[in-house]
Amino acid sequence: MLRKRKLDSRPERSYLCDYCSTLKFEVESFVVRPKETEQRRSEDNRRKSHEFRHTGEVPGAYPVKQDQKKKKNLDNVPRYLGRLSAIRRKKHCPFCRLVLEIVDRPLDQRAPSAFYDDDASVFAKWVIDGQEEVADDEGVSGQPQFIPRTRRVLIYSEPQAFKDGYIALLNETAPFKEFFGRRLKSHDLLDAEVIKSWIKTCEHQHGVECEESLVHPVLMKQQKNILRCIDVENMCVTVVPQDCRFVALSYLWGKNFEQLFTTSENLPRLSTPGALSKESLPQTIKDTIRLTKLLGERYLWTDSLALVHDAGFQYHDDWIYARAHLTVVAGSGQNANAGLPGVRKGSRTWHQSIEEVVPGVKLMVSHLAEDYIATSQWDSRAWTFQERMLSRRCLLFVNGRVYFQCRRSTFCEDMEMPTANGWSLDSIDMPTRIFREKPFVQFTSAVELYTRRELTNPADILAAFAGVQQVLEKRLNATIYYGLFEPLMDSSLIWESSKRLVRRNDFPSWSWAGWLGEIQWRFTDSARSWIQWHHSEDGADETHHFPPQMVPRIDPPIPWHKYPRRSARKVAKDSSASPLLHFDTVVATFSLVHPQPVRKAIISPLRKRLTGPSALSTVRPAPADPGLLRTGIADRNGMWCGTIDLDEKWQVRTGVALKFLIMSRMSCFAEEEMATWQDSPFFPDSAEDEMKRFDYGVYNVVLVSENRGVYHREGVGRILTSALENALEPAPHWQDILLG
Ligand SMILES: [Zn+2]
Numbered sequence: 001m002l003r004k005r006k007l008d009s010r011p012e013r014s015y016l017c018d019y020c021s022t023l024k025f026e027v028e029s030f031v032v033r034p035k036e037t038e039q040r041r042s043e044d045n046r047r048k049s050h051e052f053r054h055t056g057e058v059p060g061a062y063p064v065k066q067d068q069k070k071k072k073n074l075d076n077v078p079r080y081l082g083r084l085s086a087i088r089r090k091k092h093c094p095f096c097r098l099v100l101e102i103v104d105r106p107l108d109q110r111a112p113s114a115f116y117d118d119d120a121s122v123f124a125k126w127v128i129d130g131q132e133e134v135a136d137d138e139g140v141s142g143q144p145q146f147i148p149r150t151r152r153v154l155i156y157s158e159p160q161a162f163k164d165g166y167i168a169l170l171n172e173t174a175p176f177k178e179f180f181g182r183r184l185k186s187h188d189l190l191d192a193e194v195i196k197s198w199i200k201t202c203e204h205q206h207g208v209e210c211e212e213s214l215v216h217p218v219l220m221k222q223q224k225n226i227l228r229c230i231d232v233e234n235m236c237v238t239v240v241p242q243d244c245r246f247v248a249l250s251y252l253w254g255k256n257f258e259q260l261f262t263t264s265e266n267l268p269r270l271s272t273p274g275a276l277s278k279e280s281l282p283q284t285i286k287d288t289i290r291l292t293k294l295l296g297e298r299y300l301w302t303d304s305l306a307l308v309h310d311a312g313f314q315y316h317d318d319w320i321y322a323r324a325h326l327t328v329v330a331g332s333g334q335n336a337n338a339g340l341p342g343v344r345k346g347s348r349t350w351h352q353s354i355e356e357v358v359p360g361v362k363l364m365v366s367h368l369a370e371d372y373i374a375t376s377q378w379d380s381r382a383w384t385f386q387e388r389m390l391s392r393r394c395l396l397f398v399n400g401r402v403y404f405q406c407r408r409s410t411f412c413e414d415m416e417m418p419t420a421n422g423w424s425l426d427s428i429d430m431p432t433r434i435f436r437e438k439p440f441v442q443f444t445s446a447v448e449l450y451t452r453r454e455l456t457n458p459a460d461i462l463a464a465f466a467g468v469q470q471v472l473e474k475r476l477n478a479t480i481y482y483g484l485f486e487p488l489m490d491s492s493l494i495w496e497s498s499k500r501l502v503r504r505n506d507f508p509s510w511s512w513a514g515w516l517g518e519i520q521w522r523f524t525d526s527a528r529s530w531i532q533w534h535h536s537e538d539g540a541d542e543t544h545h546f547p548p549q550m551v552p553r554i555d556p557p558i559p560w561h562k563y564p565r566r567s568a569r570k571v572a573k574d575s576s577a578s579p580l581l582h583f584d585t586v587v588a589t590f591s592l593v594h595p596q597p598v599r600k601a602i603i604s605p606l607r608k609r610l611t612g613p614s615a616l617s618t619v620r621p622a623p624a625d626p627g628l629l630r631t632g633i634a635d636r637n638g639m640w641c642g643t644i645d646l647d648e649k650w651q652v653r654t655g656v657a658l659k660f661l662i663m664s665r666m667s668c669f670a671e672e673e674m675a676t677w678q679d680s681p682f683f684p685d686s687a688e689d690e691m692k693r694f695d696y697g698v699y700n701v702v703l704v705s706e707n708r709g710v711y712h713r714e715g716v717g718r719i720l721t722s723a724l725e726n727a728l729e730p731a732p733h734w735q736d737i738l739l740g
């Protein structure tokens with residue numbers, strides 16, 4: 001409705017408004033010339049990497065300095081475009097019209113914003129987009145290097161009334177094609193040739209990184225079942241060799257949705273050529289069969305038809321998605337009748353808004369691929385996580401669009417991607433890139449992405465993660481125990497919530513699996529500890545040891561002294577069924593002060609820590625109310641000495657003496673924690689002095705509650721190391737801990 005009205009009221013004469021004219025729309029603004037790149041690189045070398053994190057700037061893109069007259073240094077300087085209400089009135093301005101396309105996105109693509117009705121101020125910013133990936137010529141980092149080639153315009157508002165969006169140059173008016181927008185040939189039908197070219201690029205130019213299965217050959221061999229596929233030429237179910245090249249379908253069955261399943265009874269019938277043409281198949285499967293043919297492939301695997309669904313059927317995919325040549329994702333809709341929009345004529349309508357803002361400069365709206373993918377029902381489900389993560393390459397049908405994603409690149413229909421290795425903003429938040437990172441980052445990123453998803457049956461929390469877990473274990477050569485990375489227990493245990501969590505009772509509270517909700521690790525550098533880790537299975541008497549820790553033990557906060565040990569079995573028998581962590585450490589008492597709601601929007605876990613251009617933080621997620629409090633930790637003088645994020649319900653416990661387990665040591669607080677406290681009136685001078693020292697040091701602490709001799713995790717925070725001297729009574733002391 002909105003869109004229609006807007007188009008109808010389009011005036012005869014189009015001209016840029018005063019605000020938009022300041023953006024200097026000329027083709028050259030969208031191009032990064034090699035000379036600039038040289039200048040950027042030398043500046044890069046002078047700047048230290050941590051400065052970027054602090055300012056949130058795009059590395060290699062700096063605000064204009066007075067003495068730099070070169071007009072190309074436009075990046076990252078916000079340009080005010082006016083109030084939303086004023087932009088709505090400027091029907092004559094082609095750029096304002098594009099901005100409104102971003103503001104008024106269809107509801108299913110837009111997260112509701114509390115500020116949508118406010119008359120927000122809208123800004124535009126030039127940001128680096130396309131980057132060419134080259135080998136690290138200086139051999140310094142061992143990481144690939146990226147050379148910026150193109151820019152897009154980022155559109156956003158303060159306060160955030162809509163999801164940030166981009167405006168890109170159409171390649172018809174660009175000096176080269178790559179990284180620029182592409183006009184769709186047909187609005188209702190996908191272009192099979194384009195899709196084939198994506199697959200070909202990946203097969204021929206991305207090398208082993210995309211071709212090699214993530215699943216270790218040893219695990220692959222464990223599969224024992226016969227491999228069946230749909231033969232799309234003969235339209236029947238057929239047995240294929242184990243190394244057969246096939247396409248796999250990942251889709252949602254839908255609640256109470258009736259569809260055809262293969263059983264031993266109908267298998268002979270479905271195996272006769274032509275049988276499937278006579279059956280009534282769900283739209284999604286019909287479309288995928290058609291697509292498989294269009295792509296020139298012969299075999300298609302769908303769980304409904306390739307597995308035999310007899311009584312007692314247990315779903316077991318035998319690493320199908322890791323073995324598939326291509327995974328087709330039906331990400332639109334709620335059930336198996338959603339289809340693959342774009343495969344049949346008239347099955348979608350894609351309105352591509354293009355405006356010629358000045359003669360020779362044609363612009364279009366573009367939203368990041370992951371922005372669309374993440375809004376799909378398919379991507380919100382826990383079980384589809386491993387299907388996506390383990391696939392070599394995915395062809396995703398979401399929101400009426402088609403995206404291709406492999407471990408290196410993301411391709412989309414309305415943007416031209418380079419045939420050589422390249423990176424664009426569309427690769428931001430691409431989950432499969434985590435496998436290029438350091439071991440602990442692979443592990444934490446996988447868990448963080450996974451815990452953002454929904455699970456119908458809460459008891460499946462570890463089961464739906466098992467595939468990715470096994471792959472990680474083989475890759476990292478370590479065991480993951482109840483969701484924690486065994487050789488780095490000290491770091492694994494300091495996971496925190498990024499939203500309010502609800503307890504999942506059948507799993508231990510020290511594991512993220514014991515909670516429902518999004519979790520995060522604030523630190524990826526190692527926590528150092530003095531604790532020797534043990535665990536007791538289900539109240540068994542003997543204690544199991546964790547493997548030698550990758551980080552050497554350090555001296556404890558206070559000298560160790562003897563005390564009687566308890567038997568885990570005796571305690572566990574009547575108070576806990578899930579495994580207990582059994583260890584000795586220092587316990588101290590503090591109270592909570594100055595609680596305040598956490599308001600900060602949660603940045604995607606990938607955005608904040610991946611290396612390479614994915615680290616660029618240019619688009620903000622919609623602001624959310626995480627339901628958390630950031631609370632100060634106070635010593636016996638009532639002075640602030642640390643910080644912890646807790647569920648809002650802890651507000652009433654402010655001022656009460658609470659027990660904290662001292663777990664490990666880090667070099668400092670997290671930046672966002674300091675952002676809350678450093679400028680607050682509660683922040684004592686003594687803390688400020690202490691933090692001026694290089695590597696001042698903090699302890700990671702776990703706030704615990706106690707139930708019949710077993711402690712339970714309530715939250716993780718940090719205190720200054722000096723805080724132990726001023727803890728409440730009883731004074732810090734060693735204790736034998738059972739953490740359930
Ligand atoms: Zn304008």
Ligand SMILES: [Zn+2]
Nearest residue numbers: 202206210406
């Ligand atoms: Zn690839």
